[in-house]
Amino acid sequence: MRFCNLILWDMKFQARYGFYLLYGFLTLLYAALLFSFPEAWKEKAAAILIFSDPAAMGLFFMGAVVLLEKSQRVTSFFAVSPLSVIEYIWSKTLALNIIALVVAAVLAVSVNSRSISLVLLGTFLSGILFTLLGIIIAAKIKSLNQFILATVPIEIITFVPAVLHLFGATPEFMRIYPANVCMDMICGREFSVVGLFFTAALLVIFFYAAYRSVSKMWQCEGGEKL
Amino acid sequence: MIKVNNLTFSYTKKSFIRDLSFSVFEGEIFGFLGPSGAGKSTLQKILLGMLPGYQGSAIVNGTECREHKSDFYESIGVDFEFSTMYDKLSAKENLLFFSSLYGRKSRSVDELLRMVGLENDTDKRVSDYSKGMKSRLNFIKALVHDPKLLFLDEPTSGLDPTNSRLMKDIILEEKKRGKTILLTTHNMQDAAELCDRVAFIVGGQIFALDSPHNLIMSKGAAKVSYTWNDNGEQTASCPLDRLSEDKLLNKLIAENRLLSIHSSEPTLNDIFIEITGRTLV
Numbered sequence: 001m002r003f004c005n006l007i008l009w010d011m012k013f014q015a016r017y018g019f020y021l022l023y024g025f026l027t028l029l030y031a032a033l034l035f036s037f038p039e040a041w042k043e044k045a046a047a048i049l050i051f052s053d054p055a056a057m058g059l060f061f062m063g064a065v066v067l068l069e070k071s072q073r074v075t076s077f078f079a080v081s082p083l084s085v086i087e088y089i090w091s092k093t094l095a096l097n098i099i100a101l102v103v104a105a106v107l108a109v110s111v112n113s114r115s116i117s118l119v120l121l122g123t124f125l126s127g128i129l130f131t132l133l134g135i136i137i138a139a140k141i142k143s144l145n146q147f148i149l150a151t152v153p154i155e156i157i158t159f160v161p162a163v164l165h166l167f168g169a170t171p172e173f174m175r176i177y178p179a180n181v182c183m184d185m186i187c188g189r190e191f192s193v194v195g196l197f198f199t200a201a202l203l204v205i206f207f208y209a210a211y212r213s214v215s216k217m218w219q220c221e222g223g224e225k226l
Numbered sequence: 227m228i229k230v231n232n233l234t235f236s237y238t239k240k241s242f243i244r245d246l247s248f249s250v251f252e253g254e255i256f257g258f259l260g261p262s263g264a265g266k267s268t269l270q271k272i273l274l275g276m277l278p279g280y281q282g283s284a285i286v287n288g289t290e291c292r293e294h295k296s297d298f299y300e301s302i303g304v305d306f307e308f309s310t311m312y313d314k315l316s317a318k319e320n321l322l323f324f325s326s327l328y329g330r331k332s333r334s335v336d337e338l339l340r341m342v343g344l345e346n347d348t349d350k351r352v353s354d355y356s357k358g359m360k361s362r363l364n365f366i367k368a369l370v371h372d373p374k375l376l377f378l379d380e381p382t383s384g385l386d387p388t389n390s391r392l393m394k395d396i397i398l399e400e401k402k403r404g405k406t407i408l409l410t411t412h413n414m415q416d417a418a419e420l421c422d423r424v425a426f427i428v429g430g431q432i433f434a435l436d437s438p439h440n441l442i443m444s445k446g447a448a449k450v451s452y453t454w455n456d457n458g459e460q461t462a463s464c465p466l467d468r469l470s471e472d473k474l475l476n477k478l479i480a481e482n483r484l485l486s487i488h489s490s491e492p493t494l495n496d497i498f499i500e501i502t503g504r505t506l507v
Contacts, residue, residue, distance in 0.1 A: 005326040016314050069312075077310040077367075080274050081327045082296045219276055 003087050010095035017068075019061065019099060026053065027103045031110045042111040044166055047187040050107055051162055054100035055123045055186065058131025059154065061096060063147040066138035070217070079218035089135060089210050097127040104186075114188035122185025125199060129178065130158075132206035139213035178202050227252045227375060227406045228273065232282035235272060235430075243268055243280070243430040255397070255407040257417040259498060260427035266410050269427070270377060273408070274304065287375060300330055303368035307379040309360040310367070313353035317344060317363050320352060321370055328371035338366040341396060343389070357384045365393065369400070376400065376407045382416055394420060414494040418442075424494070428502045441497050452487040454478050459485065 014020060030049050037045050069075050078088060104123035108116050137150045158179040164170050165180040166187060174180055176195035184191035228250035235243040243265050250256045258266045271277045272284050278292035285291070289298055311320045318335055325332035339348050342362040352360065361384050368376060381397065382390040397420055401407060411417055417424050418438040426433040434441060451463040452475060464472040466489055478484050492500075 002327060002329070009323050009326065012319075013312065013314075072313055073306070073308055073310045074312060076306060076308075077304070077324065078327075079276060080299055080302065080304045081324070082299045082329065083327045084296045 002083070003091060006083070006087060006091035007095050010091050011098065013065070014095065014099070023054075023057075023099050023103055027106050030103075030107055034107065034110055043113065043187065046107050046111040046113065047166055047183060048163060050104045050119065050123055050186050051126065051183055052159060054103035054107075055126040055182065056130045056158075057100055058093070058096050058127050059134045059151055062092060062131050062134030063138040063151070064144070065092065065096075066135060066217075067141075067144060067147060070138075070142075075218055085211055085214045085218065089132070089207070089214060092135065093128055093131045096131055097124055100124070100127045108188075116188075118185050118188050122182045122187075122191075125185065125203070126179070126182035129182070129199070129203060129206060132203070132210045135210045136206065136213045139210070139217040227287065228256075228408075229285045230273075230283065233269075233272065233280055233284055234282055235268060235277060235280040237268075241430065243272070245282070246430075246432055248425060248432060248435055250406060250408065252406050253401065253404055254422040255401055255409060255420050257409045257411060257421035257424035258427055259411065259414070259417055259424050259494075260502075264427045265430035266427055268430075270379075270408070270410065274302070274377065297329070300328055300371070301374040302377065303371065303373035303375070304377045305365050305368040305379060305381055307383060309352070309364055311352045311360065311363065314351060316349045316351055317355070318348040320363070321367060324367050325370040330371045330373075332370055333372050335370065338369060339363075342366055343392065358386060358389055361385055362389065362393065365396075374405060376405055377410075378407060379410045380412065381409070382411075382413060414498065418494045426498055426502055433502045434497075438494050441501075442492055442494060448489050448491045450475075450487065450489050452478070453485045454483045455485055 030053070034042055034046055034049070066075075100123055101120055104119055105116065108119040113119050133154055134151075137154075138147060141147050141150060161170060161174060161177055162179040162183040165174060165177070166183050170177075170180065175184070175192040176198055178195065178199040181191050181195035181199045184195075230249070231247050233243055233246040234241055246269070258269065260266050268277065272280050272291055273286055275286075275291045275294040275298055280292065283290065286294075287298070287301055311317075312323070315323065317339060321335040321338065325335065336345070336348070339345050342365065344359060344362060344366075347355070347359065352363065355363065361381075365378070365381055368378070378397070382393050385393060394416065397407060397409075409417065409421060421438060423435060423437050424441070425435040436444070448466040449463045450466055450469060451461065453459050453461050462472075462474060464475060469475065
Protein backbone atom coordinates (compact mmCIF):
# COMPACT_ATOMS: atom_id res chain seq x y z
CA MET A 1 0.00 0.00 0.00
CA ARG A 2 2.77 2.40 1.00
CA PHE A 3 4.66 1.57 -2.19
CA CYS A 4 1.65 2.30 -4.40
CA ASN A 5 1.02 5.55 -2.53
CA LEU A 6 4.64 6.47 -3.00
CA ILE A 7 4.48 6.00 -6.77
CA LEU A 8 1.30 8.10 -6.92
CA TRP A 9 2.92 10.86 -4.85
CA ASP A 10 6.06 10.76 -7.00
CA MET A 11 3.85 11.21 -10.07
CA LYS A 12 2.10 14.08 -8.34
CA PHE A 13 5.47 15.75 -7.65
CA GLN A 14 6.43 15.28 -11.29
CA ALA A 15 3.17 16.89 -12.37
CA ARG A 16 3.69 19.75 -9.92
CA TYR A 17 7.19 20.38 -11.22
CA GLY A 18 5.89 20.48 -14.80
CA PHE A 19 7.31 17.18 -16.08
CA TYR A 20 4.07 16.13 -17.73
CA LEU A 21 3.53 19.49 -19.37
CA LEU A 22 7.10 19.49 -20.66
CA TYR A 23 6.86 15.96 -22.01
CA GLY A 24 3.45 16.59 -23.52
CA PHE A 25 5.01 19.43 -25.48
CA LEU A 26 8.18 17.46 -26.36
CA THR A 27 6.17 14.44 -27.54
CA LEU A 28 4.18 16.62 -29.94
CA LEU A 29 7.39 18.25 -31.14
CA TYR A 30 9.15 14.92 -31.68
CA ALA A 31 6.12 13.43 -33.45
CA ALA A 32 5.94 16.46 -35.77
CA LEU A 33 9.67 16.15 -36.44
CA LEU A 34 9.37 12.44 -37.27
CA PHE A 35 6.39 13.13 -39.50
CA SER A 36 8.49 15.56 -41.53
CA PHE A 37 11.32 13.02 -42.11
CA PRO A 38 11.51 10.83 -45.22
CA GLU A 39 10.06 7.34 -44.68
CA ALA A 40 13.50 5.64 -44.79
CA TRP A 41 14.80 7.73 -41.91
CA LYS A 42 11.80 7.53 -39.62
CA GLU A 43 12.46 4.30 -37.74
CA LYS A 44 16.11 5.08 -36.93
CA ALA A 45 15.30 8.69 -36.10
CA ALA A 46 12.57 7.51 -33.73
CA ALA A 47 14.99 5.06 -32.10
CA ILE A 48 17.56 7.83 -31.53
CA LEU A 49 14.88 10.15 -30.13
CA ILE A 50 13.47 7.47 -27.80
CA PHE A 51 16.88 6.33 -26.59
CA SER A 52 18.21 9.84 -26.01
CA ASP A 53 15.16 11.34 -24.37
CA PRO A 54 12.36 9.30 -22.78
CA ALA A 55 14.68 6.35 -22.11
CA ALA A 56 17.52 8.52 -20.81
CA MET A 57 15.37 11.10 -19.02
CA GLY A 58 15.96 9.26 -15.75
CA LEU A 59 19.64 10.12 -15.87
CA PHE A 60 18.94 13.85 -15.92
CA PHE A 61 15.63 14.19 -14.15
CA MET A 62 16.43 11.81 -11.33
CA GLY A 63 19.48 13.94 -10.62
CA ALA A 64 17.24 17.00 -10.45
CA VAL A 65 14.66 15.24 -8.24
CA VAL A 66 17.21 13.89 -5.73
CA LEU A 67 19.11 17.18 -5.61
CA LEU A 68 15.83 18.98 -4.97
CA GLU A 69 14.95 16.62 -2.14
CA LYS A 70 18.42 17.04 -0.69
CA SER A 71 18.18 20.83 -0.88
CA GLN A 72 14.78 20.75 0.87
CA ARG A 73 16.22 18.23 3.35
CA VAL A 74 13.34 15.84 2.79
CA THR A 75 15.89 13.01 2.64
CA SER A 76 16.73 13.78 6.27
CA PHE A 77 13.18 12.88 7.17
CA PHE A 78 13.16 9.73 5.04
CA ALA A 79 16.12 8.50 7.10
CA VAL A 80 13.95 8.41 10.23
CA SER A 81 10.74 7.13 8.62
CA PRO A 82 9.60 3.55 7.90
CA LEU A 83 10.28 4.15 4.21
CA SER A 84 12.92 1.69 3.01
CA VAL A 85 15.70 2.57 0.59
CA ILE A 86 14.42 -0.13 -1.79
CA GLU A 87 10.93 1.40 -1.85
CA TYR A 88 12.41 4.86 -2.39
CA ILE A 89 14.52 3.76 -5.37
CA TRP A 90 11.82 1.67 -7.06
CA SER A 91 9.04 4.19 -6.62
CA LYS A 92 11.16 6.94 -8.17
CA THR A 93 12.36 4.66 -10.96
CA LEU A 94 8.90 3.37 -11.85
CA ALA A 95 7.15 6.74 -11.55
CA LEU A 96 9.60 8.37 -13.93
CA ASN A 97 9.55 5.50 -16.39
CA ILE A 98 5.79 5.63 -16.72
CA ILE A 99 6.16 8.94 -18.61
CA ALA A 100 9.06 7.46 -20.60
CA LEU A 101 6.87 4.55 -21.72
CA VAL A 102 3.99 6.80 -22.74
CA VAL A 103 6.27 9.09 -24.79
CA ALA A 104 8.06 6.10 -26.37
CA ALA A 105 4.72 4.48 -27.25
CA VAL A 106 3.47 7.63 -28.98
CA LEU A 107 6.69 7.98 -30.98
CA ALA A 108 6.77 4.27 -31.90
CA VAL A 109 3.16 4.39 -33.08
CA SER A 110 3.82 7.56 -35.07
CA VAL A 111 6.47 5.76 -37.15
CA ASN A 112 4.59 2.43 -37.38
CA SER A 113 7.33 0.62 -35.50
CA ARG A 114 7.85 -3.09 -36.23
CA SER A 115 7.27 -4.15 -32.63
CA ILE A 116 5.76 -1.71 -30.16
CA SER A 117 6.16 -4.16 -27.27
CA LEU A 118 9.88 -4.56 -27.99
CA VAL A 119 10.29 -0.76 -28.19
CA LEU A 120 8.56 -0.44 -24.83
CA LEU A 121 10.65 -3.20 -23.27
CA GLY A 122 13.86 -1.55 -24.51
CA THR A 123 12.70 1.85 -23.27
CA PHE A 124 11.81 0.41 -19.89
CA LEU A 125 15.09 -1.46 -19.52
CA SER A 126 17.27 1.48 -20.56
CA GLY A 127 15.04 3.81 -18.54
CA ILE A 128 15.70 1.81 -15.37
CA LEU A 129 19.45 1.70 -16.04
CA PHE A 130 19.65 5.44 -16.69
CA THR A 131 17.45 6.27 -13.68
CA LEU A 132 19.58 4.15 -11.36
CA LEU A 133 22.69 5.87 -12.72
CA GLY A 134 21.03 9.24 -12.07
CA ILE A 135 20.28 8.22 -8.48
CA ILE A 136 23.83 6.94 -7.89
CA ILE A 137 25.37 10.20 -9.11
CA ALA A 138 22.84 12.55 -7.46
CA ALA A 139 23.21 10.82 -4.09
CA LYS A 140 26.91 11.57 -4.08
CA ILE A 141 27.05 15.14 -5.37
CA LYS A 142 25.90 18.48 -4.01
CA SER A 143 25.24 20.82 -6.94
CA LEU A 144 23.65 20.79 -10.37
CA ASN A 145 26.98 21.76 -11.95
CA GLN A 146 28.67 18.73 -10.41
CA PHE A 147 25.81 16.60 -11.64
CA ILE A 148 26.04 17.87 -15.22
CA LEU A 149 29.81 17.26 -15.23
CA ALA A 150 29.38 13.74 -13.86
CA THR A 151 26.83 12.80 -16.53
CA VAL A 152 29.09 13.75 -19.48
CA PRO A 153 31.22 10.56 -19.44
CA ILE A 154 28.06 8.48 -19.03
CA GLU A 155 26.52 10.09 -22.08
CA ILE A 156 29.69 9.38 -24.08
CA ILE A 157 29.90 5.69 -23.15
CA THR A 158 26.21 5.06 -23.70
CA PHE A 159 24.99 7.30 -26.54
CA VAL A 160 28.00 7.12 -28.88
CA PRO A 161 28.24 3.28 -29.11
CA ALA A 162 24.44 2.97 -29.28
CA VAL A 163 24.07 5.41 -32.18
CA LEU A 164 27.04 3.85 -34.03
CA HIS A 165 25.49 0.42 -33.45
CA LEU A 166 22.18 1.60 -34.84
CA PHE A 167 23.91 2.45 -38.12
CA GLY A 168 25.89 -0.82 -38.13
CA ALA A 169 29.21 0.89 -37.46
CA THR A 170 30.24 -1.29 -34.52
CA PRO A 171 31.86 -4.75 -34.57
CA GLU A 172 29.69 -7.84 -34.02
CA PHE A 173 30.84 -8.48 -30.45
CA MET A 174 29.43 -5.07 -29.46
CA ARG A 175 25.93 -6.52 -29.81
CA ILE A 176 26.24 -7.66 -26.20
CA TYR A 177 27.02 -4.13 -24.95
CA PRO A 178 23.99 -3.17 -22.77
CA ALA A 179 23.41 0.22 -24.44
CA ASN A 180 23.40 -1.53 -27.82
CA VAL A 181 21.04 -4.26 -26.61
CA CYS A 182 18.61 -1.52 -25.51
CA MET A 183 19.05 0.30 -28.82
CA ASP A 184 18.28 -2.91 -30.75
CA MET A 185 15.09 -3.34 -28.73
CA ILE A 186 14.05 0.28 -29.14
CA CYS A 187 14.60 -0.08 -32.87
CA GLY A 188 12.32 -3.14 -32.78
CA ARG A 189 14.94 -5.49 -34.18
CA GLU A 190 16.59 -8.70 -33.05
CA PHE A 191 18.79 -8.36 -30.00
CA SER A 192 21.53 -10.49 -28.43
CA VAL A 193 20.24 -12.80 -25.69
CA VAL A 194 23.72 -12.93 -24.13
CA GLY A 195 23.66 -9.14 -24.22
CA LEU A 196 20.30 -9.15 -22.44
CA PHE A 197 21.85 -11.31 -19.74
CA PHE A 198 24.70 -8.80 -19.34
CA THR A 199 22.18 -5.95 -19.24
CA ALA A 200 20.21 -7.70 -16.50
CA ALA A 201 23.43 -8.29 -14.55
CA LEU A 202 24.32 -4.61 -14.95
CA LEU A 203 20.88 -3.67 -13.66
CA VAL A 204 21.48 -5.72 -10.51
CA ILE A 205 24.89 -4.08 -10.02
CA PHE A 206 23.44 -0.58 -10.56
CA PHE A 207 20.63 -1.31 -8.14
CA TYR A 208 23.08 -2.44 -5.49
CA ALA A 209 25.21 0.69 -6.08
CA ALA A 210 22.09 2.90 -5.90
CA TYR A 211 21.05 1.17 -2.67
CA ARG A 212 24.47 1.83 -1.12
CA SER A 213 24.54 5.46 -2.32
CA VAL A 214 21.05 6.29 -1.06
CA SER A 215 21.65 4.53 2.29
CA LYS A 216 24.81 6.57 2.76
CA MET A 217 23.05 9.78 1.68
CA TRP A 218 20.21 9.21 4.16
CA GLN A 219 22.59 8.39 6.96
CA CYS A 220 24.70 11.44 6.25
CA GLU A 221 21.83 13.86 5.56
CA GLY A 222 19.61 12.59 8.34
CA GLY A 223 22.24 12.81 10.96
CA GLU A 224 24.09 15.82 9.76
CA LYS A 225 22.38 18.42 11.86
CA LEU A 226 19.90 16.85 14.19
CA MET B 227 11.08 3.44 26.96
CA ILE B 228 14.81 4.16 26.46
CA LYS B 229 17.61 2.36 28.27
CA VAL B 230 21.22 3.22 27.58
CA ASN B 231 24.01 1.24 29.20
CA ASN B 232 27.76 1.86 28.97
CA LEU B 233 27.33 3.49 25.59
CA THR B 234 30.58 4.39 23.86
CA PHE B 235 30.95 5.71 20.34
CA SER B 236 33.74 7.25 18.31
CA TYR B 237 34.04 8.78 14.86
CA THR B 238 37.84 8.48 15.06
CA LYS B 239 40.14 6.45 17.33
CA LYS B 240 39.29 8.76 20.21
CA SER B 241 35.99 8.12 21.99
CA PHE B 242 33.40 10.82 21.38
CA ILE B 243 30.66 9.41 23.58
CA ARG B 244 32.10 7.81 26.69
CA ASP B 245 30.44 5.19 28.81
CA LEU B 246 27.00 6.83 28.99
CA SER B 247 24.26 5.20 31.04
CA PHE B 248 20.78 6.56 31.58
CA SER B 249 17.12 5.68 31.22
CA VAL B 250 14.13 7.63 29.94
CA PHE B 251 10.85 6.52 31.44
CA GLU B 252 7.58 6.19 29.59
CA GLY B 253 5.53 9.37 29.61
CA GLU B 254 8.28 11.76 30.69
CA ILE B 255 9.86 14.74 28.98
CA PHE B 256 13.61 14.30 29.05
CA GLY B 257 15.93 17.13 28.05
CA PHE B 258 19.42 16.95 26.59
CA LEU B 259 21.29 20.13 27.36
CA GLY B 260 24.78 20.90 26.23
CA PRO B 261 26.89 23.24 24.10
CA SER B 262 27.50 22.60 20.39
CA GLY B 263 29.74 19.59 19.83
CA ALA B 264 28.86 18.12 23.22
CA GLY B 265 27.58 14.87 21.71
CA LYS B 266 23.81 15.52 21.84
CA SER B 267 23.32 15.02 18.11
CA THR B 268 25.49 11.92 18.06
CA LEU B 269 23.53 10.50 20.97
CA GLN B 270 20.26 11.21 19.16
CA LYS B 271 21.57 9.64 15.98
CA ILE B 272 22.45 6.51 17.94
CA LEU B 273 19.00 6.42 19.53
CA LEU B 274 17.42 6.89 16.10
CA GLY B 275 19.35 3.89 14.81
CA MET B 276 21.49 5.89 12.41
CA LEU B 277 24.89 5.10 13.90
CA PRO B 278 25.01 1.35 14.46
CA GLY B 279 28.75 1.18 15.21
CA TYR B 280 28.50 1.88 18.93
CA GLN B 281 29.60 -0.19 21.89
CA GLY B 282 27.41 -0.96 24.87
CA SER B 283 23.66 -0.98 24.65
CA ALA B 284 20.99 1.51 23.52
CA ILE B 285 17.47 0.11 23.66
CA VAL B 286 14.54 2.17 22.34
CA ASN B 287 10.99 0.78 22.55
CA GLY B 288 12.46 -2.62 23.33
CA THR B 289 14.70 -2.68 20.24
CA GLU B 290 18.49 -2.51 20.30
CA CYS B 291 19.11 0.48 18.04
CA ARG B 292 21.81 -1.13 15.92
CA GLU B 293 19.46 -4.01 15.07
CA HIS B 294 16.39 -1.98 14.17
CA LYS B 295 14.20 -2.67 11.14
CA SER B 296 12.20 -0.06 9.22
CA ASP B 297 9.08 -0.55 11.42
CA PHE B 298 11.21 0.81 14.29
CA TYR B 299 10.20 4.29 13.04
CA GLU B 300 6.46 3.59 13.13
CA SER B 301 6.35 4.65 16.77
CA ILE B 302 8.95 7.44 16.59
CA GLY B 303 8.35 11.05 15.54
CA VAL B 304 11.24 13.39 14.79
CA ASP B 305 11.03 17.18 14.62
CA PHE B 306 14.25 18.49 13.10
CA GLU B 307 15.38 22.01 13.81
CA PHE B 308 15.26 22.70 10.06
CA SER B 309 12.36 22.35 7.63
CA THR B 310 12.07 18.99 5.88
CA MET B 311 9.16 19.74 3.55
CA TYR B 312 8.50 19.82 -0.17
CA ASP B 313 8.37 23.55 -0.95
CA LYS B 314 6.10 23.18 -3.97
CA LEU B 315 3.45 21.25 -2.05
CA SER B 316 0.93 22.83 0.28
CA ALA B 317 1.10 22.28 4.04
CA LYS B 318 -1.79 19.83 3.86
CA GLU B 319 -0.30 17.92 0.92
CA ASN B 320 3.01 17.63 2.77
CA LEU B 321 1.30 16.21 5.85
CA LEU B 322 -0.76 13.79 3.75
CA PHE B 323 2.36 12.64 1.91
CA PHE B 324 4.43 12.07 5.05
CA SER B 325 1.55 10.36 6.84
CA SER B 326 1.30 7.94 3.88
CA LEU B 327 4.77 6.64 4.77
CA TYR B 328 3.45 5.11 7.99
CA GLY B 329 1.37 2.02 8.54
CA ARG B 330 -0.22 3.44 11.70
CA LYS B 331 -3.53 5.25 11.60
CA SER B 332 -2.86 8.94 11.02
CA ARG B 333 -4.17 11.77 13.13
CA SER B 334 -6.48 14.25 11.44
CA VAL B 335 -4.33 16.56 9.34
CA ASP B 336 -6.90 19.38 9.60
CA GLU B 337 -7.00 19.01 13.37
CA LEU B 338 -3.19 19.17 13.63
CA LEU B 339 -3.06 22.26 11.42
CA ARG B 340 -5.75 23.91 13.55
CA MET B 341 -3.80 23.00 16.70
CA VAL B 342 -0.84 25.15 15.62
CA GLY B 343 -2.93 27.96 14.15
CA LEU B 344 -2.32 27.11 10.48
CA GLU B 345 -5.93 26.29 9.61
CA ASN B 346 -6.19 29.28 7.26
CA ASP B 347 -2.99 28.41 5.41
CA THR B 348 -3.52 24.71 4.74
CA ASP B 349 -3.53 25.10 0.95
CA LYS B 350 -0.67 27.58 0.83
CA ARG B 351 2.60 26.29 -0.60
CA VAL B 352 5.29 25.72 2.00
CA SER B 353 7.65 27.98 0.01
CA ASP B 354 5.29 30.86 0.92
CA TYR B 355 5.42 30.08 4.65
CA SER B 356 7.41 32.17 7.12
CA LYS B 357 10.15 30.57 9.21
CA GLY B 358 7.84 30.35 12.23
CA MET B 359 5.04 28.77 10.19
CA LYS B 360 7.47 26.20 8.77
CA SER B 361 8.66 25.45 12.27
CA ARG B 362 5.10 24.79 13.47
CA LEU B 363 4.33 22.68 10.41
CA ASN B 364 7.52 20.67 10.91
CA PHE B 365 6.47 20.03 14.49
CA ILE B 366 3.04 18.64 13.63
CA LYS B 367 4.63 16.50 10.92
CA ALA B 368 6.32 14.61 13.74
CA LEU B 369 2.88 14.01 15.30
CA VAL B 370 0.99 12.98 12.19
CA HIS B 371 1.35 9.21 12.78
CA ASP B 372 0.68 9.56 16.51
CA PRO B 373 4.05 8.16 17.67
CA LYS B 374 4.76 6.98 21.21
CA LEU B 375 8.19 8.61 21.28
CA LEU B 376 9.02 12.12 20.09
CA PHE B 377 12.44 13.58 19.38
CA LEU B 378 12.18 17.36 19.37
CA ASP B 379 15.13 19.51 18.40
CA GLU B 380 14.78 23.15 19.46
CA PRO B 381 10.99 23.14 18.94
CA THR B 382 10.55 26.80 19.91
CA SER B 383 13.48 28.12 17.90
CA GLY B 384 12.50 31.05 15.68
CA LEU B 385 9.02 31.40 17.17
CA ASP B 386 7.49 34.57 18.56
CA PRO B 387 6.49 34.46 22.27
CA THR B 388 2.84 33.65 21.50
CA ASN B 389 3.62 30.74 19.23
CA SER B 390 6.42 29.59 21.52
CA ARG B 391 3.85 29.43 24.34
CA LEU B 392 1.43 27.58 22.05
CA MET B 393 4.12 25.05 21.12
CA LYS B 394 5.07 24.45 24.75
CA ASP B 395 1.42 23.93 25.67
CA ILE B 396 1.08 21.37 22.87
CA ILE B 397 4.22 19.56 24.06
CA LEU B 398 2.75 19.36 27.57
CA GLU B 399 -0.56 18.20 26.10
CA GLU B 400 1.22 15.45 24.16
CA LYS B 401 2.88 14.39 27.39
CA LYS B 402 -0.57 14.14 28.99
CA ARG B 403 -1.60 11.92 26.08
CA GLY B 404 1.13 9.53 27.21
CA LYS B 405 3.96 10.36 24.83
CA THR B 406 7.58 10.15 25.85
CA ILE B 407 9.48 13.19 24.63
CA LEU B 408 13.19 13.73 24.15
CA LEU B 409 13.94 17.41 23.90
CA THR B 410 17.21 18.94 22.75
CA THR B 411 17.47 22.61 23.42
CA HIS B 412 19.76 25.50 24.26
CA ASN B 413 16.84 27.30 25.85
CA MET B 414 17.19 26.75 29.60
CA GLN B 415 13.86 28.40 30.31
CA ASP B 416 12.09 25.92 28.02
CA ALA B 417 13.98 23.02 29.58
CA ALA B 418 13.15 24.12 33.11
CA GLU B 419 9.50 24.59 32.19
CA LEU B 420 8.95 21.45 30.12
CA CYS B 421 11.32 18.75 31.26
CA ASP B 422 10.72 16.26 34.03
CA ARG B 423 14.43 15.52 33.97
CA VAL B 424 17.41 16.98 32.14
CA ALA B 425 20.88 15.67 31.37
CA PHE B 426 23.82 18.06 31.07
CA ILE B 427 26.08 16.71 28.32
CA VAL B 428 29.57 18.01 27.69
CA GLY B 429 32.43 16.24 25.90
CA GLY B 430 30.33 13.12 25.33
CA GLN B 431 29.69 12.64 29.03
CA ILE B 432 26.72 13.30 31.28
CA PHE B 433 27.77 15.72 34.01
CA ALA B 434 24.44 15.80 35.81
CA LEU B 435 21.02 14.20 35.45
CA ASP B 436 18.05 15.18 37.58
CA SER B 437 14.88 17.23 37.55
CA PRO B 438 15.47 20.95 36.89
CA HIS B 439 14.07 21.73 40.35
CA ASN B 440 16.44 19.35 42.13
CA LEU B 441 19.41 20.60 40.16
CA ILE B 442 18.61 24.20 41.04
CA MET B 443 17.96 23.46 44.69
CA SER B 444 20.99 21.24 45.14
CA LYS B 445 23.48 23.81 43.95
CA GLY B 446 22.46 27.05 45.45
CA ALA B 447 20.10 28.52 48.01
CA ALA B 448 17.84 31.34 47.02
CA LYS B 449 19.20 34.82 47.78
CA VAL B 450 17.56 38.06 48.83
CA SER B 451 18.88 41.23 47.24
CA TYR B 452 17.99 44.66 48.52
CA THR B 453 18.79 48.30 47.83
CA TRP B 454 18.73 51.42 49.93
CA ASN B 455 19.78 55.04 49.63
CA ASP B 456 22.98 56.15 51.35
CA ASN B 457 24.66 58.85 49.28
CA GLY B 458 23.40 57.07 46.21
CA GLU B 459 21.78 53.69 45.69
CA GLN B 460 23.49 50.84 47.55
CA THR B 461 22.97 47.11 46.97
CA ALA B 462 23.53 44.06 49.18
CA SER B 463 22.32 40.47 49.34
CA CYS B 464 22.18 37.58 51.74
CA PRO B 465 21.03 33.92 51.64
CA LEU B 466 17.29 33.51 52.18
CA ASP B 467 17.81 31.07 55.06
CA ARG B 468 20.04 33.56 56.95
CA LEU B 469 17.93 36.68 56.67
CA SER B 470 17.54 37.13 60.41
CA GLU B 471 21.34 37.24 60.80
CA ASP B 472 21.73 40.17 58.40
CA LYS B 473 21.94 43.11 60.79
CA LEU B 474 22.07 45.72 58.07
CA LEU B 475 18.88 44.42 56.46
CA ASN B 476 17.11 44.32 59.82
CA LYS B 477 18.22 47.88 60.55
CA LEU B 478 17.05 49.11 57.16
CA ILE B 479 13.67 47.43 57.68
CA ALA B 480 13.36 48.98 61.12
CA GLU B 481 14.16 52.44 59.71
CA ASN B 482 11.94 51.91 56.63
CA ARG B 483 14.87 52.80 54.39
CA LEU B 484 14.65 49.95 51.87
CA LEU B 485 14.19 51.04 48.26
CA SER B 486 13.66 47.50 46.92
CA ILE B 487 13.88 43.90 48.06
CA HIS B 488 13.50 40.68 46.08
CA SER B 489 14.44 37.03 46.27
CA SER B 490 16.15 35.20 43.40
CA GLU B 491 16.99 31.57 42.72
CA PRO B 492 19.86 30.43 40.51
CA THR B 493 18.67 29.56 37.01
CA LEU B 494 19.25 26.25 35.26
CA ASN B 495 21.79 28.11 33.17
CA ASP B 496 23.74 29.14 36.31
CA ILE B 497 23.69 25.53 37.47
CA PHE B 498 24.86 24.32 34.06
CA ILE B 499 27.82 26.69 34.14
CA GLU B 500 28.64 25.76 37.72
CA ILE B 501 28.55 22.02 37.06
CA THR B 502 30.15 21.83 33.64
CA GLY B 503 32.25 24.99 33.57
CA ARG B 504 30.83 25.63 30.11
CA THR B 505 28.26 27.98 28.62
CA LEU B 506 25.50 26.84 26.28
CA VAL B 507 26.80 28.17 22.98
